[in-house]
Amino acid sequence: MSSVTVRVPAKVNVQLSVGPLREDGYHDLVNVFHAVSVFDEVVAKESESITVSVVGEWADQVPVDDGNLAVQAARALAKHAGRSYGADLVIHKAIPVAGGMAGGSADAAGALVACNELWGLGLPYEDLLEIAGDLGSDVPFALLGGTAVGTGRGEQLSELPMGGVFHWAFAVADGGLSTAKVYAECDALREATGAEVPWPQVDDALLAALRTGDARALGGRLANDLQPAALALRPELARTLDAGRAAGALGALVSGSGPTCAFLAADEEHARRLADALSQLSSCRTALSAHGPVPGPRPA
Ligand code: C5P
Numbered sequence: 101m102s103s104v105t106v107r108v109p110a111k112v113n114v115q116l117s118v119g120p121l122r123e124d125g126y127h128d129l130v131n132v133f134h135a136v137s138v139f140d141e142v143v144a145k146e147s148e149s150i151t152v153s154v155v156g157e158w159a160d161q162v163p164v165d166d167g168n169l170a171v172q173a174a175r176a177l178a179k180h181a182g183r184s185y186g187a188d189l190v191i192h193k194a195i196p197v198a199g200g201m202a203g204g205s206a207d208a209a210g211a212l213v214a215c216n217e218l219w220g221l222g223l224p225y226e227d228l229l230e231i232a233g234d235l236g237s238d239v240p241f242a243l244l245g246g247t248a249v250g251t252g253r254g255e256q257l258s259e260l261p262m263g264g265v266f267h268w269a270f271a272v273a274d275g276g277l278s279t280a281k282v283y284a285e286c287d288a289l290r291e292a293t294g295a296e297v298p299w300p301q302v303d304d305a306l307l308a309a310l311r312t313g314d315a316r317a318l319g320g321r322l323a324n325d326l327q328p329a330a331l332a333l334r335p336e337l338a339r340t341l342d343a344g345r346a347a348g349a350l351g352a353l354v355s356g357s358g359p360t361c362a363f364l365a366a367d368e369e370h371a372r373r374l375a376d377a378l379s380q381l382s383s384c385r386t387a388l389s390a391h392g393p394v395p396g397p398r399p400a
Contacts, residue, residue: 101146101218101220102145102146103143103144103145104143104144104215104217104218104399105144105214105399106141106210106397106398106399107210107397108139108140108141108207108209108210108396109135109136109138109139109206109245109392109395109397110135110138110139110140110201110202110390111133111136111206111238111242111356112136112268112270112355112356112362112392113131113133113324113355113356114132114134114247114306114310114318114321114322115131115132115306115321115322115324116129116130116131116132116323116324116325116326116356117129117130117300117301117303117323117325118283118297118325118326119298119300121287126253127253128251128253128299128300129237129250129251129252129254130250130300130302131241131250131251131254132247132248132249132260132302132303132310133241133247133248133249133250133254133257134247134266134310134392134393135241135246135247135392135394135395135396136270136390136391136392137390137391137392137394138194138195138201138270138388138390140191140192140193140194140203140206140207141192141210142170142189142190142191142207142210142211142214142397143190143191144174144187144188144189144211144214144215144217145187145188145189145190145218146188147186147187147188148186149186150171150174150175150185150186150187150189151171151187151188152164152168152188152189152190152191153189153191154190154191155190155191155192155193156191156192156193156194157194158194158196158203159193161197161198161276162193162197162204169205169208169211169235169236169239170189170191170210170211173208173215173231173232173235174189174211174212176231176234176235177211177212177215177216177223177228177231178215178219180227180231181221181223185215187211187214187215187219189211189214191207191210193207196270196272196276197276198276198277198279199272199277199355199358199360200277200279200354200355200358200359201270201355201356201360202238202241202242202356204236205236205238205239205242206242206397208232208235208242209232209239209243209396209397210242212231212232213228213243213398213399214399216228217399228243229257232255233255237250237254237255238254238356239255240255241257242396242397243396243397244257244259244396245394245396245397246262246393246394246396247259247260247262247310247392247393249307260307260311261311262310262311262313263311263312263313263314264314265391266313266315266318266391266392267315267364267365267366267370267389267390267391268363268364268365268392269349269371269374269375269378269387269388269389270355270360270361270362270388270389270390271360271361271363271378271379271381271384271387272384272385272386272388273334273336273337273340273359273361273383273384273385274385275359277330277334277358277359278357279357282326282329282333282357282358283326283357285329285332285333286325286329288329289332300325303323305317305321306318306322306323309321315350315365315366316350318351318364319351320350320351322351322353322364324354324355324356326354326356326357326358327354327358329357330354330358330359333358334359336383337354337358337361337383339381340361340378340383341353343377343381344363344377344378347363347373347377348366348370348374349365349374350364350366352364361378365389368389368391371391372389374387374389375388375389
């Protein structure tokens with residue numbers, strides 16, 4: 101096989117509950133991930149060494165050196181297989197960079213699946229999931245897709261049964277936010293109040309809304325503990341959230357560590373109208389509409 105292509109979806113967190121800071125610098129989470137139909141494409145071609153290039157709207161913001169998570173993924177997979185394989189990776193980028201939609205994690209997951217196939221390794225999903233967890237907290241979910249609860253750092257996953265399709269609009273801001281900085285700001289805001297941080301709990305009403313496909317109920321349960329921190333770092337996001345609510349969104353929240361904001365719509369047409377309204381805002385670089393859940397990466 102000389103080339104393998106996989107499509108990998110972005111995610112939105114419909115519940116992100118952040119527990120106390122751990123000794124290893126991470127936080128225990130209840131992280132309900134939901135994969136949505138905004139896709140990066142990862143192509144892996146036969147090559148002597150592992151290289152990467154990026155094309156698409158966000159290409160200039162993605163590192164093409166060792167900082168690239170897809171390169172790290174291919175290297176980790178080769179190491180796991182115990183041989184020095186090569187792959188020329190080409191990433192077609194549609195997921196906003198550093199936007200809170202796990203675009204880098206998606207590319208890493210895509211590289212794992214594509215190189216597993218290109219190199220004829222035939223490793224089972226469980227092995228890929230283990231490598232994924234070492235690459236980043238969101239990479240295992242990027243491999244899985246669908247909808248799942250993540251605990252621990254977010255890497256321990258349990259898939260959720262789903263009862264329907266949800267429609268979303270996303271307002272993408274100019275410039276990214278560093279995930280580490282948003283967590284640090286969350287800790288600082290909490291420290292300033294002095295209140296004890298509770299252990300994160302799964303919201304059963306949210307899971308029921310996902311299970312029954314009830315968009316109105318889900319809209320009322322969307323929650324992100326990182327949102328106050330993202331708003332403190334980027335105050336203009338409050339206007340974006342308000343504008344989406346005023347345009348009739350069933351629910352609105354910052355996606356993950358932001359700055360992308362996610363809006364739940366009643367149906368596909370409503371999602372498109374929301375995206376049109378959001379795209380007019382000065383705080384919004386571009387707006388997208390999408391649906392979820394969608395499956396994780398598989399070779400085409
Ligand atoms: O796991 P990943 O490298 O994607 O995490 C990026 C940063 O986000 C970490 O260095 C940490 O600061 C923060 N983080 C956290 N708790 C988590 C996941 C990420 O504090 N559960």
